[in-house]
Amino acid sequence: MPEISERGMQMPASPIRKLAPLSDAAKARGIKVYHLNIGQPDLPTLESALNAIRNIENKILEYSPSDGYRYYRENLINYYAKYNINLSADEIIITSGGSEAVLFAFLACLNPGDEIIIPEPAYANYMAFAVSTGAIIKTIPSFMETGFALPPIKEFEKLINSRTKGILICNPNNPTGYVYSPEEMEQIKEMVKKYNLYLFSDEVYREFIYTDIPYVSACHLKGIEENVILIDSVSKRYSECGIRIGALITKNKKVHDTVMKFCQARLSPPLIGQIAANASLDESEAYLRQNFEEYRSRRDFLIERLNRIPGVYSPMPMGAFYTLASLPVDDADEFCAWCLSDFQYEGETIFMAPASGFYVTPGLGKNEVRIAYVLNKTDLDKALTILEKALEAYPRKNNAFYVKNEHRAVYSKTDL
Incomplete structure (x- = not known):
């Protein structure tokens, strides 16, 4: 058959969506998936x-x-x-x-x-x-x-x-x-x-x-x-x-x-x-103010909760509704895929975006994930509990990151 274009071969897969088939398969098995991977706001559209x-x-x-x-x-x-x-x-x-x-x-x-x-x-x-x-x-x-x-x-x-x-x-x-x-x-x-x-x-x-x-x-x-x-x-x-x-x-x-x-x-x-x-x-003014306060509250909750998980660290984001978090794993791409394909906690799991796809330089972001705080705080809390349980169960942990991120997390608390 004819060859695919060089441009098509060079086109990167989206780190936000590339694990969607694994997420769909998890849902088909009856597992609830918390979507932290995509910046899809859950707040209602203006009436x-x-x-x-x-x-x-x-x-x-x-x-x-x-x-x-x-x-x-x-x-x-x-x-x-x-x-x-x-x-x-x-x-x-x-x-x-x-x-x-x-x-x-x-x-x-x-x-x-x-x-x-x-x-x-x-x-x-x-x-x-x-x-x-x-x-x-x-x-x-x-x-x-x-x-x-x-x-x-x-x-x-x-x-x-x-x-x-x-x-x-x-x-x-x-x-x-x-x-x-x-x-x-x-x-x-x-x-x-x-x-x-x-x-x-x-x-x-x-x-x-x-x-x-x-x-x-x-x-x-x-x-x-x-x-x-x-x-x-x-x-x-x-x-x-x-x-x-x-x-x-x-x-x-x-x-x-x-x-x-x-x-x-x-x-x-x-x-x-x-x-x-x-x-x-x-x-839009009152609507925007309400949404602003909600996202800021979610941000504060997320960062405090993330940095309580052993080996995890995230700095305090100043805007938008995303953060990058460092995890105590060797390869966040593999970990994110594993969470969807091999792990569940009480019938639920999480979908995160591996951060390597947000870098061009090879090797950067390898142990990082992007988390979108577009879920309510009850769901965020459940999702972060699943993350903590997943890290405890994950067979390919990196102990060096536990030490490094525990040191970072001490400083992050002064930003809250």
């Missing part, structure tokens, strides 16, 4: 969005404009203004989720062989989008010991060459929950300006920042306005992952017009999704 779908008045479910309905883009201007991001409707392109925004940004700005620099660990699908477009990702490790703070700028500069076209950040970060400080954002700005790079900034978790660190958007950075491409999505803030509505925002007219060619080729973003997302803008 106004659901009603907008239920009461849709369109007689024809037509194509929308390729950049999205203008009324929705104009309403978004007021949303962004609340965060001191001043835009016009013509600087906003509606996309099929934040994922399409990243893909179109890469397609518009990067040639095959061009390089972008990303602090790792990073959202796994960035690597997939780079493979899709022929771009090359160069990574700089950030470390659990520093809470995954921005690596030194000199480390970025070591990687910059004639093929380097951009820097990509996620702020607040998925998978670490780190929030870049104003000083770090200024450092990024100066580097982008010095080397004339694009700054791709994924900011889908801006509503979920749990510290007093001021939120600094890439759109706040003066002097690099035309270098910035902001990626956004309603998936997390309104619990609307399934409507697939995101946005690509840029003040660079050439980038905007180039992205529009790709938008026209895929015709239009989802009609019904735009109707729901637009309705969400009308009554």
